[in-house]
Amino acid sequence: MVISNKPQIELVQFDKYDIPGLIELSRSVGWDYDENEIGTVLSSGTIFGHKNAEGNIVSSAAIIPYDTFLASIGMVIVNKDFRGMGLGKEATRKCIESVSKETVIMLISTEEGKRLYEKMGFNTVDFVHKYLCDNYITNTKARPLNNSEIIIEEFNGVDIDELLTIDGDAFGDKRSRFLMNRIKQSENCLVAKDMNGAIVGYGLSILGPINLILGPIVAPDYQTALVLIDKLSSEHRGKLRIDVPSGNKELMMLLENSGFVNVSQPPIMVINSDKMPSRNDTLFGIAAQVFG
Structure with missing residues (x-):
């Protein structure tokens, strides 16, 4: 289902048939998501992202809502040829809008993504090693x-x-x-x-x-x-x-x-x-x- 449009790029919600394309997107940035991992993300939450005019997946962001008041965002990836277009921000924003405004949303940021998340209203509260x-x-x-x-x-x-x-x-x-x-x-x-x-x-x-x-x-x-x-x-x-x-x-x-x-x-x-x-x-x- 198409949610919104940009010229030749559309923001969509992914399903199990998109797993191969999501694996390829992950590999394009040196990450190692595989079929089982993405399957668990899809069965536990929702993945949004963009496809180009050829139907190739060029961005993703996932949200996993938990039982009461907390959710987690991750798998925020943008193909290097499509960066600078705001795709990561748009997909992440769609994740945020998919849960209630009272939900506390957490994410573990890359160094490259930290500034984007700060502009969106996220603040650093801790670290993992x-x-x-x-x-x-x-x-x-x-x-x-x-x-x-x-x-x-x-x-x-x-x-x-x-x-x-x-x-x-x-x-x-x-x-x-x-x-x-x-x-x-x-x-x-x-x-x-x-x-x-x-x-x-x-x-x-x-x-x-x-x-x-x-x-x-x-x-x-x-x-x-x-x-x-x-x-x-x-x-x-x-x-x-x-x-x-x-x-x-x-x-x-x-x-x-x-x-x-x-x-x-x-x-x-x-x-x-x-x-x-x-x-x-x-x-x-x-x-x-x-x-x-």
């Missing part, structure tokens, strides 16, 4: 505070409400549809349980075309987070990525001991608020930048 690893070194310190109190096991889907609740407390809003889609996409989903069998943490790994992405990672403390990360990483032979929210210095030091390198610290920006959503300091790894 992007870590990459070529060769993972198993961490001998990867154990909970008390080994006898935490059990790590594969998630069987039975206690999904528990998992959704602890994720919501960690992230700042429940995100039921997204998280269930993400678990389906995951290579592995582990849960940390206390001695009473209650879920107190969890971790996902997502296999992408370049990296095994670790996250979300939710845990009662950084030691348990490290155990989840270690178990998700130790058998993978290839590159790893994790994006760690600021304020987790102990975990970041241990990640660096395991071969991770901090390659950038992109800003978290929000609109319709002047601060981050309330969190309980148990989020040690985000899902991905597109999901906030």
Whole structure:
């Protein structure tokens, strides 16, 4: 469905048939979105963008609304041959207009996009730390505070409400549809349980075309987070990525001991608020930048 027009360029809402074109757009700027990742974005939210007269996708922006008051924008891409035309701004604006005016919208900005978002009313409220690893070194310190109190096991889907609740407390809003889609996409989903069998943490790994992405990672403390990360990483032979929210210095030091390198610290920006959503300091790894 055409939403608005520019000469030979139209702003549209994408669907599953546009996935190949969105992958090509991603590759054109050196990003590594694949069919599974874009499928999760589409099943959890909406992607807008532009097509040129030949029907080629030349821009995109995605919005993922969560359960109550929070949404995330990401996947803001403009083909280099179509920059300077305001396409990124227009697609991002369409995302903002697709949710209520009371919705707090967050995004994790590239350095190039920061100025645009500031002009649109976004302000920087925090940072994440992007870590990459070529060769993972198993961490001998990867154990909970008390080994006898935490059990790590594969998630069987039975206690999904528990998992959704602890994720919501960690992230700042429940995100039921997204998280269930993400678990389906995951290579592995582990849960940390206390001695009473209650879920107190969890971790996902997502296999992408370049990296095994670790996250979300939710845990009662950084030691348990490290155990989840270690178990998700130790058998993978290839590159790893994790994006760690600021304020987790102990975990970041241990990640660096395991071969991770901090390659950038992109800003978290929000609109319709002047601060981050309330969190309980148990989020040690985000899902991905597109999901906030």
